[in-house]
Amino acid sequence: MSSLRHLIPRQLVIADNEYLTLLILSALLVLAGIVDYLSVNFSIRSKRSSKNTILLTGLPSAGKTVMHYQLSSGKTVETVTSMMENEADVVLTDGKAATHVVDVPGHERLRFKFSEFMPIAHAVVFVVDSSTVSRQTRFLAEYLYDILSDRFAQSERIPILIACNKSDLLTSFKKERIQTLLEGEINKLRQTRSAALDTQDSEGNENTFLGFEGKDFSFQDLENDVEFLECSAENKDIEGIKDWMASVSL
Structure with a gap:
C-alpha cells in the first residue's frame, strides 16, 4: 500500500x-x-436512435469486415471471423450526414443478431463470397430467407443488396448465376418453412411465405427491392456498393 x-x-x-x-x-x-x-x-445508443443504419450481413469469410473497414477508413486490413458487431459512421456522399454502418457477425451462433438492428435499419447489404457460393448455397439461402422474412424487412420494405464479393477470382460466379442458385434454393426452403407460417421463431419474427404460391420463387416477386452487384473489397472495388448505399440513405 x-x-x-x-x-x-x-x-x-x-x-x-x-x-x-x-x-x-x-x-x-x-x-x-x-x-x-x-x-x-x-x-x-444515440447512433441507434434513428433508422439511419445499414447492415452488412453474410456468412463468415464473405468479406463483410474487410468491406466495413474499406467503407469507414479506406484501408484494407487482415481480419478474422468477427465475434461481435463492428459499428462506424460512414460519409457516403460529401456534404451529407454520415450513415451508421453495422457489420453483423456471420458466425452461426451470432448471425441472429441482425434482428436486433432491423428496427433501426433502412437497408441491408448481404455479402456473398462469389468463389464459394456453389458450396454454400443452402446456408446462404437460409440466412437470406431469415432476413427477407423478418417482420421489419417486410413492413418497411427494406431494400436488400446482394454484394457478390471476390468477383475478381477466377473461380467466382457471375451475379446472374448467383441469383439463379439462390432463387432455386429459396424455392426449396419455402416447402419446409410453409408449415410454420402461423408460428413465431426464437426472435419473435413471423415466418413468411416469400413470393407467390404456385409459382417458383423469384426476387422480382418480393415487395422489397433486391439488387445484385459484383465487387471486390480486397481490391478496394466497392464504389458500386458505396453508391448503392448512398442512393438508399436517408
Missing part, C-alpha cells in the same frame, strides 16, 4: 488507516470505470 500512497491525492489519504484509504481509491476507480462505460454506451 505504501508504494501506491504517492498516487493518491493528499486529501484522500486517511492517516494511520491504509486499508480505508485503499478502499476509497478502489471505489473511485470503479466509479470512473462506470462513468466511462455509460458514456460509451450512451454514444452507441
Whole structure:
C-alpha cells in the first residue's frame, strides 16, 4: 500500500488507516470505470436512435469486415471471423450526414443478431463470397430467407443488396448465376418453412411465405427491392456498393 500512497491525492489519504484509504481509491476507480462505460454506451445508443443504419450481413469469410473497414477508413486490413458487431459512421456522399454502418457477425451462433438492428435499419447489404457460393448455397439461402422474412424487412420494405464479393477470382460466379442458385434454393426452403407460417421463431419474427404460391420463387416477386452487384473489397472495388448505399440513405 505504501508504494501506491504517492498516487493518491493528499486529501484522500486517511492517516494511520491504509486499508480505508485503499478502499476509497478502489471505489473511485470503479466509479470512473462506470462513468466511462455509460458514456460509451450512451454514444452507441444515440447512433441507434434513428433508422439511419445499414447492415452488412453474410456468412463468415464473405468479406463483410474487410468491406466495413474499406467503407469507414479506406484501408484494407487482415481480419478474422468477427465475434461481435463492428459499428462506424460512414460519409457516403460529401456534404451529407454520415450513415451508421453495422457489420453483423456471420458466425452461426451470432448471425441472429441482425434482428436486433432491423428496427433501426433502412437497408441491408448481404455479402456473398462469389468463389464459394456453389458450396454454400443452402446456408446462404437460409440466412437470406431469415432476413427477407423478418417482420421489419417486410413492413418497411427494406431494400436488400446482394454484394457478390471476390468477383475478381477466377473461380467466382457471375451475379446472374448467383441469383439463379439462390432463387432455386429459396424455392426449396419455402416447402419446409410453409408449415410454420402461423408460428413465431426464437426472435419473435413471423415466418413468411416469400413470393407467390404456385409459382417458383423469384426476387422480382418480393415487395422489397433486391439488387445484385459484383465487387471486390480486397481490391478496394466497392464504389458500386458505396453508391448503392448512398442512393438508399436517408
